Every structure is written in C-alpha cells, then in structure tokens.
Amino acid sequence: MTNEALIAAIDKIGAEAETRQGxxxxxxxxxxxxxxxxxxxxxxxxxxxxxxxxxxxGVDHADHMQMVYHLESTKHNHMMVVKVKTDGRxxxxxxxxxxxxxxxxxxxxxxxxxLGIHFINHPDLRRMFLDDNWGHPLRKDYKDDIHxxxx
Amino acid sequence: xxxxxxxxxxxxxxxTDEYLINMGPQHPSTHxxxxxxxxxxxxxVHNVQPHIGYIHSGIEKMAESLSYPQIGHLTDRMxxxxxxQNNEAVALCVENALQVEVPDRVKYxxxxxxxxxxxxxxxxxxxxxxMDMGALTTFFYGLRDREDILDIFEExxxxxxxxxxxxxxxxxFDIHPNFQRDVKAFIKKFKxxxxxxxxxxxxxxxxxxxxxxxxxxxxxDAIAYGVTGxxxxxxxxxxxxRKHRPYSAYDKVNFKEILSDVGDTYARYxxxxxxxWESMSIIxxxxxxxxxxxxxxxxKGVVKLPxxxxxxxxxxxxxxxxxxxxxxGKKNPYRVKFRSPGFSNLFAIxxxxxxxxxADLVAIMSTFDLVIPDIDR
Numbered sequence: 001m002t003n004e005a006l007i008a009a010i011d012k013i014g015a016e017a018e019t020r021q022g023x024x025x026x027x028x029x030x031x032x033x034x035x036x037x038x039x040x041x042x043x044x045x046x047x048x049x050x051x052x053x054x055x056x057x058g059v060d061h062a063d064h065m066q067m068v069y070h071l072e073s074t075k076h077n078h079m080m081v082v083k084v085k086t087d088g089r090x091x092x093x094x095x096x097x098x099x100x101x102x103x104x105x106x107x108x109x110x111x112x113x114x115l116g117i118h119f120i121n122h123p124d125l126r127r128m129f130l131d132d133n134w135g136h137p138l139r140k141d142y143k144d145d146i147h148x149x150x151x
Numbered sequence: 152x153x154x155x156x157x158x159x160x161x162x163x164x165x166x167t168d169e170y171l172i173n174m175g176p177q178h179p180s181t182h183x184x185x186x187x188x189x190x191x192x193x194x195x196v197h198n199v200q201p202h203i204g205y206i207h208s209g210i211e212k213m214a215e216s217l218s219y220p221q222i223g224h225l226t227d228r229m230x231x232x233x234x235x236q237n238n239e240a241v242a243l244c245v246e247n248a249l250q251v252e253v254p255d256r257v258k259y260x261x262x263x264x265x266x267x268x269x270x271x272x273x274x275x276x277x278x279x280x281x282m283d284m285g286a287l288t289t290f291f292y293g294l295r296d297r298e299d300i301l302d303i304f305e306e307x308x309x310x311x312x313x314x315x316x317x318x319x320x321x322x323x324f325d326i327h328p329n330f331q332r333d334v335k336a337f338i339k340k341f342k343x344x345x346x347x348x349x350x351x352x353x354x355x356x357x358x359x360x361x362x363x364x365x366x367x368x369x370x371x372d373a374i375a376y377g378v379t380g381x382x383x384x385x386x387x388x389x390x391x392x393r394k395h396r397p398y399s400a401y402d403k404v405n406f407k408e409i410l411s412d413v414g415d416t417y418a419r420y421x422x423x424x425x426x427x428w429e430s431m432s433i434i435x436x437x438x439x440x441x442x443x444x445x446x447x448x449x450x451k452g453v454v455k456l457p458x459x460x461x462x463x464x465x466x467x468x469x470x471x472x473x474x475x476x477x478x479x480g481k482k483n484p485y486r487v488k489f490r491s492p493g494f495s496n497l498f499a500i501x502x503x504x505x506x507x508x509x510a511d512l513v514a515i516m517s518t519f520d521l522v523i524p525d526i527d528r
Contacts, residue, residue, distance in 0.1 A: 023459055024247070052374050054464070055473050055490035068475070070490075072375055074388065077395065081462075103377035106498040114211070129204030129527065137212050138486070142346060 001047070001078055005137070007050055013041045023075070025070075026080040035084045036095035042071065043100050049075045053097070056107035058115040060140050065092040065117055086117060096122040114138040153504035167193050168358075169477045176205050176510070182279065183523030187500075194508045199501045202346035202527075216485040218456045219245050220318055222487065226474075227493060230525035232272040233467035235264045238317040243398055244463035245319035248456045255400075256444040257321045259437050261333065262400040264304075264316060265465075266430040271300040273423050274432075276520045280420070282351050283517040284361060289352055296344050299337045304331065319454055321447025334438050338431050345427060353424065360415040366503050369414060375527045376502065379496035380470025382519055385422040386414035392466040404436045416511075419518035453482050469493055469520055493525040501510035 001009070006026050010019045015034040020027055030038045042050040050071040059066045065086040072079045088091035094121035098105040106128070108119045113128040116136035127134075135142050170450055174187040184205035210229060214222045219241070226237035239261055246253060278293020303313040306327045308314040316323050316409035327333075368378065373386040383390045391408040393401040409425040411418040456478035464476045470492030477486040496519055504512045 016367075024462060053377060053464075054471065055475060056490035057475050057486075059477050059486045068460070070473070070475070074390075081460075100437065101377075102375045102502075103495055103498070106494065110494075129207035137209060 001076055003078075006048075006080065006088065007079060011041075011043070013038055013045070015041070022081065026078075028080060028082050030082060030084050032084050032087055034096050035082075036097065039069075039097050039100055042080075047076075048103055049073050050080065051074075051075065052081075053101035053103050053107075056104055058111035058117050058138070060092070060115060060138060062087075062140070064089055067094060067111065067117070069097070091118065092116070093118040093120055095120050098122060162517060165215045169197060174509075179283075182516075185497075185521065185523050185526070187516075189509065189512065191509060192416070194510070196504050196509055196512055199504050199512065201497055201500060203497075203523075203526055205527065206524055206526045208524070210528045211489065212485050214484060218482050219456065219484070222484070223318055224313075224315055225491070227315060228487065228524060229528055230467060230469060230472070230522050231312050232522055233268055233277060233469060233472070233525075234312060234314050235261075235268040235316055236465050236467040237472060238315065239265060239399070240463050240465040240472050242319050242321075243315040243465065244461050244476055245454065245456065248478070249319075250461070251320060251448060251450070253321050253448055254305070254443045254444040254446075256446060258442045260322060260326055260446070261317055262404070263434050263437050263441075264307075264314075265399070266433050267300050267303065267334070268314075268505070269468045270427055270430050271297050272520075273427050274300075276423060276468075276517075277348060277352070281358075283513055284358055285340055286352060286355070286358070289348075292348065293345075293353065296341055299340065299476060303333050303337065306330070307334065308399070318447070320450035321445070321448075325446040326441075331438055331441070334434060338434060338438075342431065343453050345424075349424065353420075359417065359509070362420060362518075364415055364417075364504040365511045366416045366479040366507060366518075367414050368499065368503050372499070372502060373414075375500035378470070378499045379495065380466070380468070380492050380500060380520075381409070381422045381426060382419055382496055383470060385411045385419040385518075387412040390471065392471060393463050396464060399463060400437060401433075404433050406433050414512050414520045423518075423520070428498055455480060455482050456484070464490075469522065469525065470496060489528055491518075491525045491528060493521050493523075494528075497521060497526055511512060 005025055007010050007019045009040040016031050018029045035098040042048050050073050052072045052074050054070040057068045067084045086094050109128045111117050169192045172189050174189050176184040176186040186202040188200040192280045210225050222522045223238045223241045225233040226241055274293045274297040278290045281289025304314055305311050307330055308316045368386045370387040373383045373388040379390045394408045406429045411422055458480040466473050473490030475488040476484050479485040504515055
C-alpha cells in the first residue's frame with residue numbers, strides 16, 4: 001500500500017484523528033479520549049492490520065505528556081506512528097492498549113515508572129526499574145540534588 | 152505388584168501447595184542480574200514474573216545531557232555483545248535526520264563489522280547455552296573462536312567489546328591494514344570449527360531431550376509480544392530487518408532469512424546456528440569488495456539535529472533495536488528512547504514457560520539469549 005492509500009484508509013476510521021505524511025513515516029494524532037477505539041481499529045481492520053507494536057515511548061513536553069506508538073503490519077509491511085497527547089501534565093492518564101497488543105503491558109509499565117503516566121485498565125501497573133518512593137526521572141522537572149550536578 | 156501400582160497412581164495425584172522461589176538475581180542461568188519470581192507447584196512452573204532494574208543505569212536520562220556523538224558511546228554499554236550494531240543505529244538515526252549520505256566504504260565496513268559482531272555474539276550464546284545445559288566443554292570452544300573476532304576488533308577499533316566504531320558521519324578510524332587478511336583467515340578457520348559445534352552439541356542426546364518439543368511460542372504470540380530476532384524467527388515471524396528494511400550494505404548482498412515454523416527451544420537453537428553460516432557468507436561477499444574512499448564525511452564540530460522526531464531500526468544479534476530521538480534543534484536531544492530487543496523478548500517468558508518444568512525454564516531462558524544491561528538500560 002502506498003502512503004497515500006494508507007492515509008486514506010486511516011482517515012476512514014474517523015475518531016477525530018489527524019493523519020499526515022511525516023518526515024519518515026505516516027503520523028497520526030489522536031485525542032486521548034478516542035485513542036483506544038482508534039487503536040483497536042488499526043489492529044482489526046483488514047486493510048491496515050497493524051499487529052506488531054514496535055515501540056512505546058513517552059515524551060514530556062512542557063505543558064503535556066505525549067505517548068508515541070510505532071506500529072508495523074507484518075502482513076502488509078507498512079509502518080505508522082500514532083501520537084497521543086495526555087490530559088494535563090501533573091497526573092496524566094491514558095488508556096492502556098495491553099488488551100490489543102500484549103507487549104504494551106511492559107512498555108507502559110516503563111513509561112509509568114520513568115514518566116509517571118498512568119494507564120487506565122492496565123492489568124499490573126507497577127514500577128519497573130526504580131523504587132516506589134523514587135521520583136519520575138524522565139520528567140523535565142525532576143530534581144536529584146545528590147546524583148545530578150547541574151553546571 | 153497391584154499394590155505397588157496403586158501406590159504409584161496415588162503419588163501421581165498428590166498435589167502440593169504452590170510456592171514461590173526467586174531464580175536470581177545471582178542465578179548463573181540468568182546471565183546477569185535478572186530476578187525471576189517463579190510460582191511453582193512441585194516442579195511445574197505456573198507463573199514467571201521477571202523483576203528487572205538491578206543495573207538500571209538511566210542511559211536515556213544521561214543521553215539528554217550529552218551531544219549526539221557522545222550518545223553512541225553509551226549504547227555500547229547496553230547490549231555489549233551487539234555494541235557495533237547499537238552504535239550503527241545511533242549513527243544512522245543522526246545521519247538520516249541530517250540527510251547525510253555516507254560513502255560506500257563506510258557502508259561496507261559497517262556491514263562487515265555488524266556481522267562479525269553478530270558472529271561473536273552467537274558464539275558466546277552457543278557456549279553459554281551449552282554450559283546452562285551442563286556441558287562445560289562448549290564454553291571453551293566458543294570462547295576460543297570468539298577470541299579471534301575480538302582480536303580483529305582490537306586491531307581496528309582499539310577496543311574488544313565496547314568498540315565505539317560507528318559515529319555519526321562514518322567511522323572513527325579507517326580499517327587496519329591487516330583487517331581484510333585477518334577476517335578472511337578467521338572465516339576460513341571458523342568454517343572448519345562450526346561443524347565441530349554441531350558434532351559436540353546439536354546431536355547430543357541429553358541436549359536434544361531437553362530442548363526438542365520444549366517451550367513453544369507460536370507466530371501470533373511472537374508478533375503480539377514483539378519477540379524479534381532469532382527468537383522470533385524460530386516461531387516463523389519474518390522480522391529480519393536486514394532483509395525487509397535494509398540499511399548500510401545489506402541490499403547489496405545475498406543471504407537467506409532463516410525461519411523455522413516449529414517455535415520450540417531447539418528451533419531457536421537451530422536458527423542461530425544457521426545464522427552463523429549466513430553471517431559468514433555476507434562477510435565473504437563484502438570483504439574483497441570494500442570500495443576505496445573516505446572512512447567518514449566531514450561533520451560540523453557541533454552536531455545539531457533539526458527539530459522533529461526520528462526513529463531508526465537495526466537488527467542486532469538479539470533482535471530489533473530501535474533509537475527514537477526527539478530533537479528540539481539543540482546540540483543535545485530532548486528525549487531519547489532505546490527500544491531494546493531483550494526487553495520485549497524477556498516478557499514473553501511467562502507466556503512460554505507456563506506449564507513446563509523449572510529445568511525447562513533454564514533451557515528456554517538460554518535460547519532467549521538475554522543480555523541484562525540491554526534490558527535494564
């Protein structure tokens with residue numbers, strides 16, 4: 001499928017998603033409320049069938065958090081990126097996609113640990129690398145007076 | 152006799168309480184500081200929970216305060232057996248973002264080094280796998296041959312494990328004058344040694360009994376859990392990025408993507424063994440044809456990426472390694488995420504090991520070829 005056809009197929013899902021051709025891959029921005037429905041379509045639609053979730057990354061932007069999902073279809077061999085802004089920055093929450101792609105469970109736990117993003121309906125949301133009383137180090141306002149020397 | 156049979160039948164039906172044991176963080180078969188919390192009934196595994204983070208070093212956080220050429224040096228320390236491929240991923244990501252085209256010479260040398268690195272990694276995996284199964288001899292065989300590759304690395308890069316060879320824009324140094332001679336000598340030698348590996352372990356009755364038909368992973372589950380590399384390919388998941396999304400000089404060579412549709416522990420073993428032959432074939436196709444030219448393009452003193460988000464995937468010895476860079480136009484990245492193959496692979500272990508015995512768990516773990524710093528980052 002060409003990228004134009006892929007964009008057209010994604011646009012058919014609706015869900016207030018905005019799709020465009022990015023620098024490398026097709027990129028889609030979805031509002032967090034519609035995100036779970038949208039992701040389910042991506043997996044189950046015959047023409048799209050994005051069955052392989054490559055990477056889940058959380059990014060702390062100054063006023064919001066963003067989750068970035070890199071997806072690939074092993075059947076059609078196309079790739080796309082889904083970007084979801086969370087609601088607010090202090091206690092961000094977003095739907096878990098563990099029920100769609102099991103691998104998301106662990107990537108989401110990592111994002112919870114390092115960025116403090118909560119995942120709704122996650123089966124087992126625990127810290128992954130760090131202690132429970134540790135902060136969330138990948139947040140931009142994270143301060144560690146002992147270990148990080150600011151110059 | 153009937154009485155005895157009665158006793159045997161009743162002992163079969165005895166149920167014991169479930170109990171938890173910690174496998175690791177010091178267990179030798181976890182190859183590092185990985186703790187598996189195993190829920191057992193008798194010998195049967197009911198649940199495996201990996202606990203990681205013992206050597207979490209915050210590489211992603213550190214990368215935010217470093218410049219792009221410096222980040223490459225951290226990636227060596229993650230998967231130290233695929234150090235070169237990790238370097239290459241960062242280098243390719245930065246080059247793609249800046250739209251720098253590196254000379255063919257760089258591409259060829261990177262591909263050769265990647266394959267040497269893969270060979271060294273698979274050799275170490277093979278010898279450690281044998282050791283997990285109780286065959287100490289394999290350890291000496293594997294390390295003996297791996298030494299030759301490390302010597303080649305040392306001569307060209309100055310380091311044996313953390314090679315730091317690929318940098319944004321090309322290579323750190325040109326190849327050593329003896330590089331081609333040494334690589335060819337190594338390939339010639341290793342072609343006679345690899346059949347020895349098969350004679351020693353592949354047909355061994357104890358080994359095959361413990362691996363054949365043990366620990367199945369279906370293709371659907373491999374895709375769903377994001378299990379890549381030889382582990383995923385043994386389940387029939389065609390995930391070789393060298394083939395499907397070629398980078399460097401992989402589009403210039405002929406090689407087979409090794410796939411198996413069995414998906415058991417022995418299939419994972421066989422896929423890696425076959426991959427070693429393919430790696431040697433790739434090196435042989437390239438080693439005499441390294442084009443003349445520069446070993447690096449001139450980059451600016453301070454590398455600044457344009458604003459945006461960049462992703463690069465490469466195939467390491469363990470599977471798909473991804474670098475995700477978010478840049479805000481400054482000399483250091485806004486956010487870096489490393490998608491490490493071991494991380495995704497490890498968490499499929501609960502799915503695979505359920506219902507098998509604890510001794511099988513050791514066999515399954517060893518075919519996953521885990522490197523813990525790669526998982527913990």
